[in-house]
Amino acid sequence: MMMPSEKVFPRVEPERIERAWVELTQVLSSGQVRRDEDTREQYSRDESDTGSYAPDLIVFPESAAQVSAVFKTCQALGVPFTPCGARSGKSGGSLPLRGGVAVSLERMNRIRSLSVEDLTAVVEPGVITGDFMKAVEAVGLFYPPDPNSWQFCTLGGNVAENAGGPRALKYGVTRDYVIGLEWVLPSGEILQVGRRTIKGVAGYDLVGLFVGSEGTLGVATEITLQLIPRPRHVMTALIIFDSVLAAARAVSAVLAAGVLPRTLELIDDVALRAVDGRGFHFPPGAGSAVILEVDGNAEEGLLAELAQAGEICERLGATQTLVAQNEEQREKLWAARRVVSTALRALKPHKISEDIAVPRSRIPEIIEKLKALGAELGLVVATYGHAGDGNLHANILYEGPHQRPLVETAIRRMLEMTVQMGGTITGEHGVGHAKRDYLALEQPAAVLELQRRLKAFFDPAGLLNPEKMFPDPERF
Ligand SMILES: Cc1cc2nc3c(=O)[nH]c(=O)nc-3n(C[C@H](O)[C@H](O)[C@H](O)COP(=O)(O)OP(=O)(O)OC[C@H]3O[C@@H](n4cnc5c(N)ncnc54)[C@H](O)[C@@H]3O)c2cc1C
Numbered sequence: 001m002m003m004p005s006e007k008v009f010p011r012v013e014p015e016r017i018e019r020a021w022v023e024l025t026q027v028l029s030s031g032q033v034r035r036d037e038d039t040r041e042q043y044s045r046d047e048s049d050t051g052s053y054a055p056d057l058i059v060f061p062e063s064a065a066q067v068s069a070v071f072k073t074c075q076a077l078g079v080p081f082t083p084c085g086a087r088s089g090k091s092g093g094s095l096p097l098r099g100g101v102a103v104s105l106e107r108m109n110r111i112r113s114l115s116v117e118d119l120t121a122v123v124e125p126g127v128i129t130g131d132f133m134k135a136v137e138a139v140g141l142f143y144p145p146d147p148n149s150w151q152f153c154t155l156g157g158n159v160a161e162n163a164g165g166p167r168a169l170k171y172g173v174t175r176d177y178v179i180g181l182e183w184v185l186p187s188g189e190i191l192q193v194g195r196r197t198i199k200g201v202a203g204y205d206l207v208g209l210f211v212g213s214e215g216t217l218g219v220a221t222e223i224t225l226q227l228i229p230r231p232r233h234v235m236t237a238l239i240i241f242d243s244v245l246a247a248a249r250a251v252s253a254v255l256a257a258g259v260l261p262r263t264l265e266l267i268d269d270v271a272l273r274a275v276d277g278r279g280f281h282f283p284p285g286a287g288s289a290v291i292l293e294v295d296g297n298a299e300e301g302l303l304a305e306l307a308q309a310g311e312i313c314e315r316l317g318a319t320q321t322l323v324a325q326n327e328e329q330r331e332k333l334w335a336a337r338r339v340v341s342t343a344l345r346a347l348k349p350h351k352i353s354e355d356i357a358v359p360r361s362r363i364p365e366i367i368e369k370l371k372a373l374g375a376e377l378g379l380v381v382a383t384y385g386h387a388g389d390g391n392l393h394a395n396i397l398y399e400g401p402h403q404r405p406l407v408e409t410a411i412r413r414m415l416e417m418t419v420q421m422g423g424t425i426t427g428e429h430g431v432g433h434a435k436r437d438y439l440a441l442e443q444p445a446a447v448l449e450l451q452r453r454l455k456a457f458f459d460p461a462g463l464l465n466p467e468k469m470f471p472d473p474e475r476f
Contacts, residue, residue, distance in 0.1 A: 006050070006051030006052070007051070007097075009053075009097045009098045009466075009467055010098060011056075011098055011099040011100075012056065012078070012079050012080065012098065012099055012100055016077050016078065016079055017056040017057065017079065017099075017100075019077055020056075020057060020073065020074065020077050020079045020100075020101065021033065021035060021057055023073045023076075023077070024057065024059060024070065024073055024101070027066070027069040027070070027073060028059060028060075028061065028066060028069070028070070031060075032059060032060045032061065032062070032066075032107075033057060033058070033059050033060075034057070034058045034059075034060075035056065035057050035058070039058050040054040040055060040056070040058065041054060043055050043058050043084065043087070043096070043102045043104070044095070044096075045087065045095070046084075046087040046088065046089045046090070046092060046093070046094050046095060047087070047088050047089060047090050047149075048089060048090050048091055048092040048095070048432065048433070048434050049350070049351065049352065049353075050091075050092040050095065050433055050434045051092075051095070053095045053096055053097050053099070054096070054099065055082070055096040055099060055100060055101060055102035056079075056099045056100060056101070057100075057101045057102070058101070058102045058104060059101055059102070059103055059104065060104050060106065060107045061103065061105070061107070061108070062107050062108060063108070063221070064182055064184055064190050064221035064222070065190075067103065067105075067184045067219055067221055068184050068188040068189070068190055069188070070101065070103055071184060071185075071186060071187065071188040071219075071464075072187075072188035074100070074101055074463060075186070075187065075188065075461060075463060078461070078463065079100045079101060079463065080096065080098045080099070080100035080101070080463045080464075080465075080466050081100055081101040081102075081103055081463060081464060081465075082094060082095070082096040082097075082100065082101070082102055082103065082215065082464075082465045082466075083103045083104075083105060083156075083160070083215045083219045083464075083465065084102055084103065084104050084105070084157075084215075085104075085105055085106065085125065085126065085153065085154035085156045085157030085160075086106070086128070086149075086152050086153045086154050086157060088149040088152055088153040088157065089157065089161065089429070089430065089432065090353055090355070090429040090430075090434070091161075091214075091426065091429045091430040091431060091432030091433065091434040091435060092432040092433030092434045092468075093160065093161065093214045093215055093430055093432035093433070093465070093468060094157075094215065095432075095433055097433060097466065097467040097468075098466050098467065100463075103219065104126075105124075105125045105126045105154065105156050105219065105221075106126045106154070107126060108124035108125055108126040108156075108221060109124055109126035109127050109128070109154075110123070110124050110127070111123050111124075111127055111132060111135055112124065112222070114135065114136065114139060114141075116139050116140065116141065118196070119141060119198070119226060119227045119228065119229075120179070120196060120198075120224060120225065120226055120227060121136065121143075121224070121225045121227060122222060122223070122224050122225075123155055123222070123223050123225065124156075124221070124222060124223075125154060125155060125156025125157075125159070125219070125220050125221060125222075125223060126154050126155075126156060127154060127155045128150075128151070128152060128153070128154060128155075129145075129146075129147065129149075129150040129153050129154065129155055129158055130150040130151045130152075132155060133146070133150060136227055136230075137230055140229065140230055141227040141228065141229060141230055142227060142228050142229060142230040142231065143177065143225065143227055144167045144168075144170075144171035144172070144177070144228070145158060145163060145164065145165055145167070145168070145171070145172075145173055145174045145176075145177060146165035146166060146167050147163040147164065147165040147428070148165060148166070148337065148338045148341075150165070151338075155223055155225075156219075156220050156223070158174045159174055159178055159181075159210070159211055159220050159223055160211075160212070160213065160214055160215045160220070160430075161174075161212065161214060161428070161429065161430045162174050162175050162211050162212030162428070162430075163428055164386065164389075164391065164427065164428040165386070165428075166262075166263035166265050166291075166293075166337075166386055167262050167263055168386060168389055168391075168428075169260070169261065169262060169263055169264055169386065169388040169389045170260055170261065170262040170263075170295075171228075171262065173428070174211060175208065175211045175212065177225045177226050177227070178194070178207055178211050178223060178224070178225060179194050179195055179196065179197070179198070179200075179207065179224050179225065179226050180192070180193065180194030180195050180196055180207060180223070180224030181193050181194055181206075181207055181210055181220050181222065181223055181224070182220065182221045182222035182223075183206075183210060183218050183219070183220060183221075184218050184219045184221055185217075185218045185458060186217075186218055186458060186459040186461075186463065186464040190221075193206040193207055193210070194206065194207035194224065195224075196224055198226055209454075212430070214430045214431065214432055214465070214468060214469055215464075215465045215468075216455055216459070216464060216465050216468055216469055217454075217455070217458045217459070217464075218458065218464070231295040231296050231297060232296075232297045233295060233296060233297065233298075233299050233302055234262075234293060234294070234295040234330070235293065235294050235295075235302050235303070235306055235323065235324075236291065236292070236293045236323070236324040236329075236330045236333060236334075237291075237292045237293075237306055237309075237310065237321055237322065237323045237324070238289055238290075238291055238321075238322045238324070238333055239289065239290045239291075239292060239310070239313045239318045239320070239321050239322075240282070240283055240286045240288075240289055240318060240319050240320040240321075240322070241286075241287060241288045241289065241290070241313075241317055241318055241319065242285075242287040242288070242317060242319060243269070243287045243288055243317075244266070244268040244269055244287065244288040244367055244371070244383065245364055245367060245368060246288070246316055246317035246318075247266055247268075247288040247289065247290050247387075248266065248363045248364040248367045248387060249316050249317075249364045250290065250312060250313040250316040250317070250318060251264050251266060251290060251360075251363055251387045251388055252360060252361055252363055252364060253312050253313075253315075253316055254292070254309045254312050254313065255360060255388065256361075257308065257309075257312055259294075259305055259308055259309050259312075261292050261293055261294045261305070261309065261388065262293050262294060262295045263291060263292065263293040263386075263388065264290060264291075264292055264386075264387055264388025265290065265291040265337055265384070265385065265386060265387065265388070266288070266289075266290055266383070266384055266385060266387035266392070267288065267289045267290075267291070267337065267340065267384045268288050268367070268382055268383045268384055269287050269288055270344070270347070270380060270381070270382035270383075270395075270397075271340045271343075271344060271382045271383075271384040271395075272286060272287070272288060272289055273347075274340065274343035274344045274346065274347055274382070275336045275337075275339055275340055275343045278336065278339055278343055279332060279335055279336060279339075280332050280333065280335065280336035283319075283320055283322075285319070286319075286320075290313070290387070291333060291334075291337055292306070292309055292313075294306055294309075306323065340384050340393075341353065341393070341395075344382055344395055344397060347380070347397050348380060348397035348398055348399060349398075349399060349400055350397070350398045350399070350400065350403075350407075351395055351396070351397050351398075352395065352396045352398075352407055352411065353393055353394075353395045353429075354393070354394045354395070354396075354411065354414060354415070354425075354426075355385070355391060355392070355393050355394075355426055355427050355428055355429045356391075356392055356394055356414065356415065356418040356423055356424070356425060356426070356427065357389070357390045357391040357392070357418075357423050357424050357426075357427030357428075358390045358392075358418060358421050358422065358423035359390055359421070359422050359423065360387075360388070360389060360390040362390070362421050362422070362423070363387050363390055363392070365421065366392065366417070366418065366421060366423070367383050367392070369417055370383055370392075370394050370414065371383075373410060373413055373414060373417075374396070374410070377406055377409065377410050378406075379396050379397070379398055379403070379406060379407065379410055380396070380397040380398075381394060381395065381396055381397075381410075382394075382395040382397065383395075386427070386428075389427075390423070390427070391427035391428060392427075394414060396410050396411070411438075412438070415435075415438050415441055416441060419441050419442050424442060425438050425439070425441060425442050430469075431468070431469045432468055432469065433467065433468055436467075436468065436469055436470060436471050436472075437471055437472075439469070439470065439471055440471050448470060448471065451469075451470060452470055452473065455469075455470070
């Protein structure tokens with residue numbers, strides 16, 4: 001059955017797929033190429049809820065040379081190819097919309113080196129982000145980008161999406177840590193770009209171009225990351241409010257007062273109801289919550305920061321501040337935060353998740369408008385996420401396909417109001433397949449055209465990850 005938002009794209013003729021199968025099984029070993037129904041089904045979806053698009057073949061290369069050989073084979077046969085990591089993406093970036101070959105980087109999962117002296121690491125793209133974070137922390141270093149999917153997403157996917165997370169507020173996003181790449185171009189040519197030094201400005205910033213390019217300009221087969229020393233202390237507080245608006249005003253006020261926590265995560269009334277009781281109980285009567293976390297090397301300084309932030313929140317209506325007393329309590333709290341997205345699914349049969357970002361001073365205003373929009377259209381809107389940096393996950397929960405036109409209206413109006421407030425349609429999930437029709441709300445035609453030309457320069461045949469990011473030129 002087709003999902004409500006599913007679109008139909010032209011697919012490659014079966015004869016060409018058959019030839020690709022024959023040729024790919026010659027350049028890779030037998031276990032590295034699959035076409036059985038179960039595997040095709042498994043690689044047809046990600047976490048975007050934008051439909052199911054099965055690849056014809058799935059390949060599992062284990063080196064840059066094999067990725068290159070796959071690309072060359074696909075180019076020669078005119079077969080589309082689409083890279084994927086863990087398929088946790090929320091914008092449909094890894095969906096093989098025109099079928100063809102899904103190129104899974106999951107078997108390239110080694111940390112090649114980790115240097116305490118240089119504060120750098122060299123990794124393969126299929127390394128799970130959480131595994132890397134743990135390995136780095138074990139040697140006293142810190143890799144801050146922490147998308148809430150860190151337990152299963154890959155570093156390659158993070159680089160392609162320029163993933164952020166709760167700690168982006170203080171430490172920035174994936175882009176701020178990638179200094180070098182091995183980049184397989186759509187033609188199959190293998191390039192080394194960037195550097196292994198912390199500073200370096202030679203030539204165009206090609207690493208910067210690649211990071212956030214959503215798997216449309218090539219594949220990263222090796223990533224060089226910079227690291228920082230691990231802060232010695234972390235303190236986490238859960239601050240309870242009666243209403244989401246009071247919580248949002250407190251978030252803005254804490255930042256305006258000159259306190260820079262490492263996270264300021266907001267959970268609204270709907271999200272709070274959804275996660276309550278799933279391994280964590282919020283105090284009775286809680287209408288909204290903020291997770292505030294500070295870190296550094298001096299414990300007294302952190303206590304003072306926590307106290308200052310707590311006072312500001314209390315002045316703005318916080319009813320309780322609970323400070324985690326040990327690692328177990330911290331982990332329980334974060335586990336509740338990580339499960340919000342999944343828990344919301346249990347409230348209604350369907351969910352659409354937008355990840356808008358606005359200038360942080362306008363967080364209360366956007367939340368007020370989102371709630372009013374939901375009330376006007378009769379839809380449940382949940383808002384949660386990285387409020388400290390203005391990045392909110394605005395979820396629309398709905399009953400079924402009959403409400404889809406209403407949901408489309410809500411999405412468009414939500415994105416329009418975000419852009420009018422000086423914001424962006426996507427703070428971290430990317431444009432991919434889900435938001436390509438909305439990019440023109442934010443970017444003028446000349447900027448879209450420049451990017452299309454860049455894509456065509458790298459991928460003249462348009463075979464790498466087609467139908468992504470840019471709106472259909474006939475319509476925009
Ligand atoms: C519960 C949940 C919480 C999430 N929380 C966050 C969050 O806090 N912050 C955030 O930013 N995102 C979040 N996400 C979204 C998602 O996890 C990120 O976008 C992540 O970076 C995707 O990684 P992946 O390995 O799953 O990549 P995929 O989903 O497999 O692919 C994503 C994109 O990257 C491309 N790609 C993959 N590997 C490579 C490579 N080696 N070279 C080039 N292109 C490649 C693909 O073609 C695709 O376009 C969340 C998702 C879920 C399900």
